[in-house]
Amino acid sequence: MKSITIEKRGKLRDFIARRKPIIEDWKHTLYLWKSTKLAMIGTVIIVIFILIAIFAPIIVPYDPISSNMSARLQPPSWDHLFGTDQFGRDIFSRVIVGSRIELWIIFLVSLISGGLGTFLGVVAGYFGKFVDEIIMRITDMFLAFPSLVLAMAFAAALGPSLTNTIIAISVVGWTVFARLARAEAMKIKKQPYIEAIRAVGAGNSRIMFLHVLPMCLSPVLVQLTLRMGTIILTAAGLGFLGLGVRPPLPEWGSMVSDGRSYLVAQWWISTFPGIAIAFVVLGFNFLGDGIRDIMDPRLRR
Amino acid sequence: MRGDLLDVRELKVVFYTYRGIIKALNGVELWMNHEERLGLIGETGCGKSVTSLSIMGLIEQPGEIISGDVYFEGKSMQKMSMEELHDMRGKKISMIFQEPVSALNPVMRIGFQVAESISRAKDIKIKEAYPEVLKMLELVGLDSKRTASLYPHELSGGMAQRAMIAMALSSNPKLLIADEPTSALDVTIQAQIMELLDELVREMGNAVILITHDMGVAAEFCDKIAVMYAGNVVERASTVDIFEEPLHPYTKGLLKAVPKIGQSKELVGITGTVPDLVNPPTGCRFHPRCPYAMNKCSQKMPPLIEAKPGHHVACYLYTQEGEHNAN
Amino acid sequence: MGRYVLRRLLLMVLVLFGVSVIVFFIVHVIPADPVGALLGGNAPPQLVDQMKHQLGLDKPIWAQFGDYMLGILHGNLGISLKSNRPVTQDIAEYFPATLELAIFSIIISVALGVVLGILSAVYRNSWVDHFSRIFSILGVSMPVFWTGLILLLIFYYILGWLPGTGQLSLFTIPPHRITGMLLLDSILTGNWEAFRDGLAHIILPAAVLGYSATASIARITRASMLDVLRQDFIRTAKAKGLSGRVVIYRHALKNALIPVVTLIGLTFGSLLEGAVLTETIFGWPGLGRYIVNALLVLDYPAIMGGTLFIALMYSLANLIVDLTYAVLDPRMRI
Ligand SMILES: Nc1ncnc2c1ncn2[C@@H]1O[C@H](COP(=O)(O)OP(=O)(O)O)[C@@H](O)[C@H]1O
Ligand code: SF4
Ligand SMILES: [Mg+2]
Numbered sequence: 001m002k003s004i005t006i007e008k009r010g011k012l013r014d015f016i017a018r019r020k021p022i023i024e025d026w027k028h029t030l031y032l033w034k035s036t037k038l039a040m041i042g043t044v045i046i047v048i049f050i051l052i053a054i055f056a057p058i059i060v061p062y063d064p065i066s067s068n069m070s071a072r073l074q075p076p077s078w079d080h081l082f083g084t085d086q087f088g089r090d091i092f093s094r095v096i097v098g099s100r101i102e103l104w105i106i107f108l109v110s111l112i113s114g115g116l117g118t119f120l121g122v123v124a125g126y127f128g129k130f131v132d133e134i135i136m137r138i139t140d141m142f143l144a145f146p147s148l149v150l151a152m153a154f155a156a157a158l159g160p161s162l163t164n165t166i167i168a169i170s171v172v173g174w175t176v177f178a179r180l181a182r183a184e185a186m187k188i189k190k191q192p193y194i195e196a197i198r199a200v201g202a203g204n205s206r207i208m209f210l211h212v213l214p215m216c217l218s219p220v221l222v223q224l225t226l227r228m229g230t231i232i233l234t235a236a237g238l239g240f241l242g243l244g245v246r247p248p249l250p251e252w253g254s255m256v257s258d259g260r261s262y263l264v265a266q267w268w269i270s271t272f273p274g275i276a277i278a279f280v281v282l283g284f285n286f287l288g289d290g291i292r293d294i295m296d297p298r299l300r301r
Numbered sequence: 302m303r304g305d306l307l308d309v310r311e312l313k314v315v316f317y318t319y320r321g322i323i324k325a326l327n328g329v330e331l332w333m334n335h336e337e338r339l340g341l342i343g344e345t346g347c348g349k350s351v352t353s354l355s356i357m358g359l360i361e362q363p364g365e366i367i368s369g370d371v372y373f374e375g376k377s378m379q380k381m382s383m384e385e386l387h388d389m390r391g392k393k394i395s396m397i398f399q400e401p402v403s404a405l406n407p408v409m410r411i412g413f414q415v416a417e418s419i420s421r422a423k424d425i426k427i428k429e430a431y432p433e434v435l436k437m438l439e440l441v442g443l444d445s446k447r448t449a450s451l452y453p454h455e456l457s458g459g460m461a462q463r464a465m466i467a468m469a470l471s472s473n474p475k476l477l478i479a480d481e482p483t484s485a486l487d488v489t490i491q492a493q494i495m496e497l498l499d500e501l502v503r504e505m506g507n508a509v510i511l512i513t514h515d516m517g518v519a520a521e522f523c524d525k526i527a528v529m530y531a532g533n534v535v536e537r538a539s540t541v542d543i544f545e546e547p548l549h550p551y552t553k554g555l556l557k558a559v560p561k562i563g564q565s566k567e568l569v570g571i572t573g574t575v576p577d578l579v580n581p582p583t584g585c586r587f588h589p590r591c592p593y594a595m596n597k598c599s600q601k602m603p604p605l606i607e608a609k610p611g612h613h614v615a616c617y618l619y620t621q622e623g624e625h626n627a628n
Numbered sequence: 629m630g631r632y633v634l635r636r637l638l639l640m641v642l643v644l645f646g647v648s649v650i651v652f653f654i655v656h657v658i659p660a661d662p663v664g665a666l667l668g669g670n671a672p673p674q675l676v677d678q679m680k681h682q683l684g685l686d687k688p689i690w691a692q693f694g695d696y697m698l699g700i701l702h703g704n705l706g707i708s709l710k711s712n713r714p715v716t717q718d719i720a721e722y723f724p725a726t727l728e729l730a731i732f733s734i735i736i737s738v739a740l741g742v743v744l745g746i747l748s749a750v751y752r753n754s755w756v757d758h759f760s761r762i763f764s765i766l767g768v769s770m771p772v773f774w775t776g777l778i779l780l781l782i783f784y785y786i787l788g789w790l791p792g793t794g795q796l797s798l799f800t801i802p803p804h805r806i807t808g809m810l811l812l813d814s815i816l817t818g819n820w821e822a823f824r825d826g827l828a829h830i831i832l833p834a835a836v837l838g839y840s841a842t843a844s845i846a847r848i849t850r851a852s853m854l855d856v857l858r859q860d861f862i863r864t865a866k867a868k869g870l871s872g873r874v875v876i877y878r879h880a881l882k883n884a885l886i887p888v889v890t891l892i893g894l895t896f897g898s899l900l901e902g903a904v905l906t907e908t909i910f911g912w913p914g915l916g917r918y919i920v921n922a923l924l925v926l927d928y929p930a931i932m933g934g935t936l937f938i939a940l941m942y943s944l945a946n947l948i949v950d951l952t953y954a955v956l957d958p959r960m961r962i
Contacts, residue, residue, distance in 0.1 A: 038761075140639075141646030144939045146901035149919070150650075153935050156923035157654045233771055237905055240773045241920055256774050263777060264785045274774030282769040289765060289847075357867055362752070383871075391869025403860040408882050408958055418868050452958040468868070 039290025045283025053099040062090035064097040065248050073266050083268035085258060087248075091269060094250035095276045101251050102280065105166055105235045110224050112170035117177025118213070118220050124178065125185025126208050132182070139175045147172045151234055155243045162251075165244040169234050176227065177220050184216040222291055229284035236277050252277045304332030305374070306476060306508050307356065312369035314351055314360055321579040325351045327532035327586065328369065330605045330613075333508060333525065335475065340523035340540070341512045342555070346575050347529045349512045353478045356510075357396055358386045374475070391421040395469035399481040401461035405453035411438075412449030415468050422472030437467040441497060459490035466498065473505055480512045495522065516555070520544060528552045531576055531586040534605065538612040548614040550591050585616070593618055636950060640943050647939045652696055655928045656689060683709075696932075705936070706929030710922065715933035718918060723937070724808025725795060726907070726914035729837065730899045732830055736838030737845055737895060742888065744842070745849025749857065749884075750876055761850075764843035772902050776836045776909040783832060791828050793911035800825040833910040837902045841895045848891045853884040886957050893949030897942045 052059065062068075062080075067087035076083045082091035124135035142150070154168035188194065189212065197207055236253025238244030245251035247258065252273040259269025314326035326348050333339045341349050351360070358378055360366055371378040373389060381389065398404040405414060412434050419430035419437070431449075438445035441463040453461060462482060469477055479498065483491035495518060502509055513519050519526060519540070526543040528536040528551065536549040547553045573590040576582055582589050588598040597617050608619040663671075663679045680686045684695060699706060705715035744760040751757055783790045791797055795810050803810065803819040811830070814823035856862065857880055865879040904916035911917075915934060922930035 137642065137646065140643050141650060144643050144647050144943050145650075145935070146897040146938060146942055148901040148904060149935060149938055152904065152920070152923055153651070153654050153931060156926065156931070229769060236771050237773065240771075240905065241908065241923075243920075243923060253771065253773070256771070256777065260777065263781055267781060270774065270777055274771060274778070277774065278766075278770045281771075282765065285765045285769050289761070354863075359863065359866055387869045387871055389869070390867055396864075396867045398860060398864065400860055404864045406861040406865065406879055406883070408886075408956075409879075417870070421869050454959050465864075468864075 036290040036293055038286045039294065042283045042286030042288070042290060045279065046287060049099060049280050049283060050103065052096060053103040056096050056100050060090075060093040060096050062093040064089060064093040064250050073262065073269075075266070076268055082272040083266070085255075085269045086262060086266075091255075091272050094255060095252070095273055098250040098252045098255065098273065098276065099280075101162065101245060101249060102232050102235065102277075105162075105169070106228050106231050108166045109169045109173060109231050109235075110228065112166070113173035114177050114220060114224050116170070117174035118181040118216060120174070121178035121181025121183075122185045122208055122213050122216055125182035126189055126204070126212055128186070128189075135178065136182070139178050142172065142175045145172075148234055148237055151238060152241065152243055155238050160238075160243050160246050162245045162249065165235055165238055168238070169231060172234075173227065173231070176223060180219050180223055181216045184219055185212050188212050188215045225284070225291060226288040229281040229288065232277060232281055232284075304334050304337075306333050306335045306337070308332045308372040308375075309352070309356065310369055310372070312352070312355055312371065313367045314348075314355060315365055315367055317363040317365070323578045324581055325364070325532055325578055326355070327581070328602070329355075329529075329532070330534050331527055331537070333510070336506050336508050337525060338502070338509045338511065338523045340519035340526045341510055341529060342514070342516065342519055342526060343529035344575050345514075346578070348532045349529055350480055352529070353396065353480050353510060353512060356476075356478065357390060357394060391418075392472050393475045394478065395472060395474040395476075396478040396480065397462070397465045397469050397482050400485050401458055401465045401482075402453055402456065404465060405461060407453055409452070410449065411451050411453065411456070411464050415449070415464065415471060418468045419471045433471065437471045438464070440470075440501070441467040443467070458486045459494065462486060462490075462494055463497065466494075466501070470501060470505060470507070474507055476508045476510065477502065478510045478512075481514065482511075483518070484514060491518075498522075528555070531581060532578065533586065533602075533615060535587065535616065536612075536614045537605070538614075542609075542612050546612075548608055548612065548619060549616050550593050550618070551587050554590075632954065633951065636947060640947055643943060644940060647943075648697065648700055648936060651932045651935050651939075652693055655932050656692060700936070705933035708922070708930040708933075709927045710925060710930065715929050718930065719915060719933060719937050721808065722913060722915045722918045725810065725912060726900070726903050726916055728809040728811060729830065729833055729903060729906070729912060729914060730896065732834035733838035733841060733899050733902075734892065734895060736834055737841035738892060740838070741842040741845025742849050742885070744846040745888075746853055746876075746881070746884075748846065748850040749853035752854065757850075760846060764846040767839045767841075767843035770840075772836060772840055773905040773909055775839070776833070776906055779832050779836060780909070790832055791825070793909075795829055795913060796822060796825050797829075833906045833912055837899055837906045840902055841898055844898070845888065845891055845895060849884065849888050852887045853880060856880045856884045859883075886953065889952055889956060890949055893946045896945040900938055900942060 067089060068084075069088050071080075071084050071088035071090075073086060073088075074080055074084045080090050080092060082095060084090055085094075120135050120139075124132040151168045151172045154171055155164055158164035158167060185208075194207060194211060197211060202211075235244060235251070236256070239251040239253030239255075240257045242254070242257065245254055247254055255273035256270045256277075259266065259271075259273075262269050309329055309331040312326050312329040312331075313324075316323040316325055329348070329352055331339075331341075331352065341352065343349055351364070354360055355366060356371055356373075358371075358381070366379070373393070376385075378386070378389075405411070412431065413427070415434045415437055416427045416430040419425070419433045420427045423430070423433075434449055435445040438448050443460060443463050448456070448460070448464065456464065466482075482498070483494050486494065498509075499522060509522075511519065511522055523540050526536075526538065526540050527534045528543070528549065530551050536543065536547070536552050538548075543552065544556065547556055576586060576589065582599065584597070584599040584601055585591070585594075585603050588594040591598065595617060603615045603617045603620065605613050605615040606620060608614045663676050663683070663685065677686070684692060687695075696706075703716065705719075707713065708715050708718055711718055741764070744764060748757045748760045780792065784792045796802055800822055801819070803813040803817045803822045806813045806816050810826045811823060814820070814826055857876075862875060862880060865875045870879070900916070903912075903914060904920055906912065907914045907917040908920055915938070919931065919934040919938070921927075922934060
């Protein structure tokens with residue numbers, strides 16, 4: 001009994017020791033991140049966005065969903081910071097609550113497409129040969145579409161709704177992660193310690209998920225951050241076209257679309273949700289650009 | 302003036318990196334006369350390449366010359382205008398590098414790249430330079446017509462280095478800097494290239510700075526040797542003096558790795574490693590590894606003094622002060 | 629080289645087959661109800677069945693798939709439920725407008741992106757670099773559909789400097805249709821009034837579309853240029869005594885632009901994508917808007933045909949890019 005725990009501990013220590021370069025790497029990255037202005041600004045924007053999403057119910061002054069015809073189409077004022085729309089709903093409240101929808105979409109799409117892509121990529125990279133060939137050709141097929149066009153087709157076929165928006169964007173987005181994870185898995189597979197673990201008698205799935213997969217995660221996570229801005233833009237694009245989240249839910253893209261016919265006289269209806277989208281996406285892109293700088297191997301000496 | 306061709310005085314160069322400020326050159330002193338051949342030796346990372354780039358005026362972001370100057374034929378390079386600097390590179394100093402294939406532009410034919418050098422040196426149009434191109438390529442032993450129409454990736458390392466030499470010598474420069482010109486090549490090719498250089502330089506009468514790891518090559522090729530350690534020239538003398546009677550403890554250590562002159566051997570042989578130049582040792586940068594280190598050594602950098610006629614060394618073992626302190 | 633092209637072509641055929649399968653899957657297997665959408669929610673079941681039969685939707689799924697693949701092989705994409713015309717005919721009508729818009733945008737974005745990228749790299753960390761980076765990040769961050777609306781608001785409604793939606797003003801007589809690209813046709817037929825009017829109409833949508841693509845081109849150009857400027861051969865060029873200008877434009881630029889060519893293919897994809905939104909806003913009679921309309925009413929032959937065609941164009945663009953790359957880089961020539 002005792003000897004087993006000791007052995008386990010040894011294994012754990014070994015496990016950590018092998019990952020030490022990764023931990024060191026992250027420490028260095030943290031240091032670089034602090035010295036990259038764009039990344040800092042981006043992070044601040046994203047933190048604000050997340051805080052707003054969390055505290056939305058406390059912040060909003062009005063009910064974002066139910067209409068109030070007596071307060072229709074009012075311009076921005078102290079009562080209605082961003083004005084009201086054609087149903088008399090407070091746009092400020094809708095933009096604030098909308099942040100929750102966008103955040104939810106980002107979160108689920110990242111989880112699903114990141115998870116699916118990493119899984120398929122690791123399987124392809126680990127087994128190689130035939131399996132790899134099949135998975136990679138499927139990836140090519142998905143990559144042959146401009147992604148919004150494919151997402152539109154999926155969303156329309158499934159029927160417009162929040163859930164279907166998430167499914168459509170995920171189904172289109174996994175390919176990037178599959179390619180990344182595959183490349184990474186192919187590198188790791190060749191390491192001598194994987195051979196050692198196999199010699200001890202570990203099976204394929206054990207090696208794949210316990211030893212190869214964790215090592216693939218950091219590039220996938222970086223790529224996920226880089227793509228979050230695109231996820232919002234795609235969701236908003238679907239919403240705008242009427243193929244995404246349906247009214248009365250305050251998704252920002254569909255709110256821009258709501259204001260289209262009022263653009264000339266009531267510019268605020270479309271303008272503020274648009275600014276909200278641009279602001280959040282800008283945050284993610286600043287962070288992404290900073291990360292790209294940080295990841296640039298030439299700067300790491 | 303110490304050298305009528307080149308005089309490097311108290312040159313300090315730093316590089317600003319994420320890791321910190323690398324103090325790459327710490328007051329380098331170096332000089333040479335026309336037609337002289339100077340060998341620059343020392344372990345990797347001691348600043349040989351940075352010194353040669355400084356002489357070319359090619360220290361750029363993230364690097365900076367923070368003090369000191371390079372005088373070429375008596376003219377301060379710090380004071381030269383852009384044009385003068387370009388002219389000096391085009392006509393008076395040339396350089397060849399360690400990796401010949403990557404030192405050539407991958408999307409341009411060899412002929413064009415040589416022609417460009419000639420046109421720059423002789424102030425003629427690139428097209429008019431082609432007859433000269435063929436002459437130069439022949440001179441370095443290449444099949445001139447064919448090579449001129451090839452791209453760099455189509456050449457072997459040895460051929461590419463020959464092309465580089467053709468390019469560098471096409472201006473018949475006063476000074477040729479060769480930064481480890483053979484380290485990346487096969488052993489058999491190395492000798493051929495050095496022979497070629499020797500022959501051409503003898504004919505054309507260029508001064509040469511040869512940077513090398515190979516003590517044997519340095520001994521055969523050079524009249525003078527300068528030894529660098531962690532950003533300083535620590536000893537300078539005639540080749541014979543350096544090999545027969547080295548003064549600096551570092552040079553002595555280096556030579557222990559070489560049993561006999563003429564026999565190639567890599568630099569090994571000293572305990573410890575090259576210091577981190579972000580936080581270099583105080584005083585004499587060699588003191589953590591030096592078997593003769595004294596108190597004084599960790600406090601102040603020893604100056605480069607003429608210990609014997611024509612034999613310079615930077616070490617307290619050879620200064621009056623140092624001896625006082627040691628006793 | 630020949631073998632490379634052949635392999636590339638074979639791979640493309642395989643991918644296009646897969647693409648057709650995906651499109652078929654989306655439209656037929658995922659539970660959407662085209663007949664319901666076509667006839668309205670409460671059509672009598674009899675009529676629904678009859679309609680299904682007429683469209684072949686009552687056959688087993690594999691039979692439907694067989695019909696569909698056979699059709700594609702014969703260049704037959706079916707009949708649009710909405711326009712009642714062959715989908716191929718619809719595409720032929722709408723695609724030239726999209727192509728024209730895309731070409732305009734790509735010219736804008738390549739010109740702007742390459743210049744910004746080079747300036748950024750050459751004057752790294754200067755204000756030029758900061759400006760160009762922020763300008764281009766803004767480009768990828770602003771939703772195309774929103775930028776389009778705001779520009780329309782400003783330049784059409786408020787300032788009145790540029791015309792509003794569509795390809796031509798109401799009273800301008802369109803040129804005789806030759807290629808389907810309005811500006812080109814105007815030139816060919818010498819209809820200068822239509823040319824001027826068409827040019828004024830294309831500025832806003834092309835700017836909106838081009839701006840978003842500028843960012844990625846600028847970013848890649850910058851990265852690629854920085855990469856090249858760090859290489860040994862640049863040091864050699866400087867050591868030859870060449871001036872900074874010659875080093876950058878003669879020695880660095882060609883090397884730096886090779887990867888940028890690859891990006892232009894990808895940009896073409898993002899332009900097709902952006903075209904969907906831009907065309908919707910600017911009432912541009914192109915393929916993007918055609919597909920959106922088809923999607924909204926579940927006109928499935930039009931959806932399949934349009935999507936398939938876009939994938940085909942996208943794959944072709946990438947093929948051309950890969951081949952150009954092979955021609956540009958002497959290291960790739962065998
Ligand atoms: N471009 C650069 N950026 C940062 N550090 C540099 C650069 N070039 C040289 N250095 C540093 O300067 C020191 C001297 O390098 P170098 O002159 O290349 O040595 P060597 O004697 O091997 O030629 C090294 O510590 C190196 O890390
Ligand atoms: S100065 Fe001191 S430490 Fe430096 S080499 Fe001489 S004796 Fe050694
Ligand atoms: Mg060196």
